[in-house]
Amino acid sequence: MSTTRIIFGFHAVISRLRQHPDSVREIYVDAGRSDQRIRSLASLAESRQVRLIFCEHDRLEKMAGGSRHHSVAAIVDQTILASSIDDVLDALNGPARLLILDGIQDPHNLGACLRVADAFGVHAVIAPKDRAVGLTATVYQVSSGAADTVPYIAVTNLARTMRQIKARDIWIVGTADDAEHDLHDFSIHSSVAWVFGSEEKGMRRLTRETCDQLVRIPMQGGVESLNVSVSAGICLFETFRQHSGKINNGN
Numbered sequence: 001m002s003t004t005r006i007i008f009g010f011h012a013v014i015s016r017l018r019q020h021p022d023s024v025r026e027i028y029v030d031a032g033r034s035d036q037r038i039r040s041l042a043s044l045a046e047s048r049q050v051r052l053i054f055c056e057h058d059r060l061e062k063m064a065g066g067s068r069h070h071s072v073a074a075i076v077d078q079t080i081l082a083s084s085i086d087d088v089l090d091a092l093n094g095p096a097r098l099l100i101l102d103g104i105q106d107p108h109n110l111g112a113c114l115r116v117a118d119a120f121g122v123h124a125v126i127a128p129k130d131r132a133v134g135l136t137a138t139v140y141q142v143s144s145g146a147a148d149t150v151p152y153i154a155v156t157n158l159a160r161t162m163r164q165i166k167a168r169d170i171w172i173v174g175t176a177d178d179a180e181h182d183l184h185d186f187s188i189h190s191s192v193a194w195v196f197g198s199e200e201k202g203m204r205r206l207t208r209e210t211c212d213q214l215v216r217i218p219m220q221g222g223v224e225s226l227n228v229s230v231s232a233g234i235c236l237f238e239t240f241r242q243h244s245g246k247i248n249n250g251n
């Protein structure tokens, strides 16, 4: 028997319908809405043969349990995009791009990290099973569908997983505002795993020590550090920029 979960919001529900229509059991829509957005969703659901149920606003509120639902929810089967890092790496036929998140607590940050991971072609997001938020309904919603496109792999021992990644010739770059190397002067390896720390404490000591190199994003103002998803966006954009430059220059 497969486990189900509830996802909320137009982006999350539409993305799930497009990526994994067979996993969508039913969709709930606020009966008070009949605008164009709802009509497009209804026609997409019909084309994928998924039942759309118009219900009272209160029912959606209860289903959402405090999350913002934007008048739409869906009951879906849990999808597992990949169960191990080896699954992901074995399926690649080019350089790897990975994102390692060491203990993100805030679902908004994890959702935003998944979103930038999707935008910049990350092959998997890896995080510890314990002391990290995991794929909650809010993460799904904030990720705007990226939780359905980027494999999220929760591991028991992050440092051990990092060593496995290194053994596959992937360069591991940790990020910290006190790192010696500056992102400006940093040539990013073709296969790279970026590591980001938690909101409050940054990377744990062992995680930091297991990195091949540490890099900082230069900042000008008075704040000590950037938000983790903003940092991930900057580093992944820079990776994308350098790697596409290499392709364009024929290197």
Ligand SMILES: C[S@@+](CC[C@H](N)C(=O)[O-])C[C@H]1O[C@@H](n2cnc3c(N)ncnc32)[C@H](O)[C@@H]1O
Residues within 6 Å of the ligand: 175, 176, 177, 178, 195, 196, 197, 198, 199, 200, 201, 202, 203, 215, 216, 217, 218, 219, 224, 225, 226, 227, 228, 229, 231
């Ligand atoms: C909010 S910061 C953590 C701040 C925490 N107080 C610390 O001591 O690291 C969350 C994560 O974003 C990344 N980050 C934030 N600012 C950065 C910067 N200027 N350069 C590199 N990474 C940064 C790091 O991965 C950091 O662990």
